[in-house]
Amino acid sequence: MSEQGELTRAAVPEMRLRLEFGAFFIAAPLLIAVLFPPNWMFPALFAFTGLGIILLHNTPGFSWAELRYGWRNWSWREVVLFTVAMAAVCTVLVKATRPDAAFFLLIHRPEMLAFIWVGYPLLSALPQELLFRPLFYRRYHGILPTGRAADVLNAAIFSFAHLMYWSWIVAVMTFAGGLLFSWAYRKRGSFFYAVLLHAIAGNIIFAAGLGIFFYSGNVQRPF
Template identity: 30%
Template sequence: MSQTNQFRCVEFFVLFIVLPVSLAINFNVWIKVGLVASGFIYVLWVLRKSEAIKFTVKKNIDWNAFWRRLGVTFLMVVIATTSYVWFVDKEALFFVPKTNPMLFVFILFVYTFLSVWPQEIIYRTFFFERYEVLFKNKTLFIFINAIVFSLAHLFFRNTLVLILTFIGGIIFGYTYLKFRSTTAVSIEHALYGNWLFTVGMGQMLAFPGMEPMS
């Protein structure tokens, strides 16, 4: 293994294993914020300097294929999650949009631009462009991405969150490898995440405005 690839392995371990696990440990929250911010700045720096990524919307994407695929998967998500909330806690179904529409719209905006976009920069754009050289098997590559994406949500200490983010990681990883677009995968991620908030599963993802699910 070359020195460059050895460095990438160490980098991968620190950014995608050590850092997420540390966030699940109890220590000063501002130190955690500083660690996350430092990691994100490092990711942006590497993308610009080493990977020569330009943060522009790609024009040569088959958007028709993307929207067709998204329509099918989103319909499945809508049916599954609506059924889940209906049977687990019917009172939570569409709770925030019904009771606090202004908060609902505000959270959709904040989540999309301040949570989804940074996550996709780190876990799709950086991860796939930086570590693809280390993996010959694309299926294994996507699986590993889903594992570390789920690990990033370990601090929620919620098994359902870990399962959902693992499934999301599989979907988002496939989308990025197929379309090579941060914009496309961010749209997909935002749609699913915002839907979970909309349908009434926001509390488990720390969205505000939800009454505790019974």
């Protein structure tokens, strides 16, 4: 086989990963945000999640057992500080943007808030972390930029995946969250630490009243 043939053969997997990455992390969220009616968004996201899990399962060298790693790297001091800071930020933000929604569920619908607090970690935080941390970093590591740039790209992709809400508040919060959860996964070496922080963040968002920006029924496209 010629040297050019060897190079072509070697380039095929990388090209496939690039196309796959673009379709999964860019094209799919864009189509969901632009074309899908609000009541179709969550079924589409569940399908998106299922595909991502299949891709992760078929990633060479990946083992589901590795998700258990890093328990000893957890810091409960960090968890407490993050919880307090998140509560303070969400309180200020909801008071500044939607004071009418501040702590609405906590005051008026505590049973619904309790349901969200139980369901969000399992049905939202966990699957999102699978897609945007192990899948992103393990399957596509060969085409990612190096160092901190990979984490910034991860946060940008995570924020872009929430485009369907068409909210600058959602965009900013998910970008910041993406940086934090990426740090928990990469620097602390623990997938479930990232899940825990994500779950705490989401539950505080809904308790504070910012969940109004993350509700598909409130989506208003700018076109």
